[in-house]
């Protein structure tokens with residue numbers, strides 16, 4: 288390798304490049320796409336999200352008591368500006384790239400803040416709304432410490448795990464929300480991680 292070689296290396300790909308996207312077909316028409324280190328400026332995006340998202344803790348009823356949902360949340364609805372311009376570019380690039388399959392744009396951005404390894408989300412599908420009955424896509428951009436996204440078929444069977452690292456893109460597609468479930472399990476040690484999930488209209 289001569290010195291000049293490094294001068295001609297490809298620049299960081301940015302959100303318009305899906306060249307490294309890898310699709311993994313799951314059963315029953317579900318699939319996941321993974322593109323590592325996709326989001327440029329992931330450090331800056333992480334800092335902007337920590338500082339600017341109006342994070343709220345949710346409570347939910349668990350048997351006879353109310354408990355904290357173990358992560359902080361905020362959702363940006365249709366037309367609401369996102370806390371960093373790169374996230375808007377990312378959403379628009381995803382809308383363009385997946386248009387042939389999805390047939391509509393991504394319009395909302397759900398944000399989740401996992402403060403440490405005790406924060407998590409239990410097994411679920413994003414089935415409030417159309418995900419219950421129709422194929423759809425949910426695109427996740429992850430920043431901060433890596434955490435595992437685990438997926439399992441609803442009918443039973445082996446689960447798979449995908450590590451979501453700083454700047455990675457993971458897209459769940461096809462029947463994934465209704466035929467599979469996903470979770471982010473607790474771990475003994477983890478620093479903060481923020482997930483941004485882009486969804487089309489009426490998918491939650």
Ligand SMILES: O=C(O)CCC(=O)C(=O)O
Pocket residue numbers: 397399408413427436469471482483484491
């Ligand atoms: O943390 C993640 O990336 C996944 C979050 C998730 O599945 C959800 O909020 O529906």
Ligand SMILES: [Fe+2]
Pocket residue numbers: 411412413469
């Ligand atoms: Fe989900």
